[in-house]
Amino acid sequence: MIRDAARMQALLADLRQFVLNTCIPLEADIDRNDVIPEPVVDAMRQLGLFGHSIPEAYGGAGLTSEELTLVNIEVSQAATVFRARFGGNTGIASESLVVDGTEAQKTRYLPRLASGELTGCFALTEPEAGSDATSLLTSARRDGDHYVLNGSKCFITNAPVADLFTVFARTDSDTPGAHGISAFLVERGTPGISTGEPERKMGQHGSPVGDVYLQDCRVSATAIVGGQPGVGFKTAMKALNKQRINLAGLCIGPAIRLVDEMVRYASQRRQFGKPIADYQLVQQMIADSNTDIHAARALVLETARRRDNGEDVTMEASMCKLFASEMCGRVADRAVQIFGGSGYMARTVAERFYRDVRLFRLYEGTTQIHQLNIAKRTMQAREGVLGQVG
Structure with missing residues (x-):
């Protein structure tokens, strides 16, 4: 659910400028030095990035699931470490408080998490x-x-x-x-x-x-x-259920960036007298990657809207996380393939993103755990339908 389309577009435009002008130019240095400069973290605070999903009553932006998905897709087109720095506050580290905290706990901590005063x-x-x-x-x-x-x-x-x-x-x-x-x-x-x-x-x-x-x-x-x-485990599962939709959005952004990088490189790199973009097998990898992105985005946005409508999307959240993380891994692998030998070198975005996105298939539930969860819920649902028919 998007509450105010014009306001949302303005937010995404601001984020796009932050990603392009501040984050992307620093990617290689941060990968090499293993630290985000503190002025960049301060800029994140000024932009309100730490409080996107925290309710407005506690100093956050109170974004809906659909709005947060669009934000995650945008910010993750830069190296994923940028979002990871503020992502806990606007996701898994605050959600337990948002869904189950007492009023005293919310009042004490959520405004400070939203401002970035606390990590x-x-x-x-x-x-x-x-x-x-x-x-x-x-x-x-x-x-x-x-x-x-x-x-x-x-x-x-x-x-x-x-x-x-x-x-x-x-x-x-x-x-x-x-x-x-x-x-x-x-x-x-x-x-x-x-x-x-x-x-x-x-x-x-x-x-x-x-x-x-x-x-x-x-x-x-x-x-x-x-x-x-x-009841702490129930609290954890509530937080993780939302985070799996968030993470699925975070898998789409890197894939979009990698397709852009594939097209740029393939258009410039020449072999046998012409750009490798002219070769159909290279075009196939680009086409498959772009199709994967569109499929993942459609699935995640639909699930986010259903969550905003109050529906139980536990199984669908698992599907989002499973499909989007595996999709991102496929796209990253194709990017290295298109870059060829350069894609194996640490100086390229293909190599960096290939390493970065590998984690997506592990945390917030491994691919295999989500497959088990989806299968279990699918069989339970079918058994229920068959039972009614019988």
């Missing part, structure tokens, strides 16, 4: 709890009006620079699986919480990822998101 992160994954997030071992022991947290998290985006951690821990050790998991809001500086050094990664250089350590970290019982223990 948030979503601390769910553990060494033994990745796709099976319900097997997490981080514990939260009740002690009077407080909880004492112990455990560790890994692969947490923005952990090294985060100010606010949404930490998932087991408050009921006698209850296995999803039940008994609670979400806690833990501020940096709280005794007992610390973060490790940023990981060295295949791609997305400039987006810090690291471990979170909790050692007798004592927090008030009021730090539980929503104030109710034992």
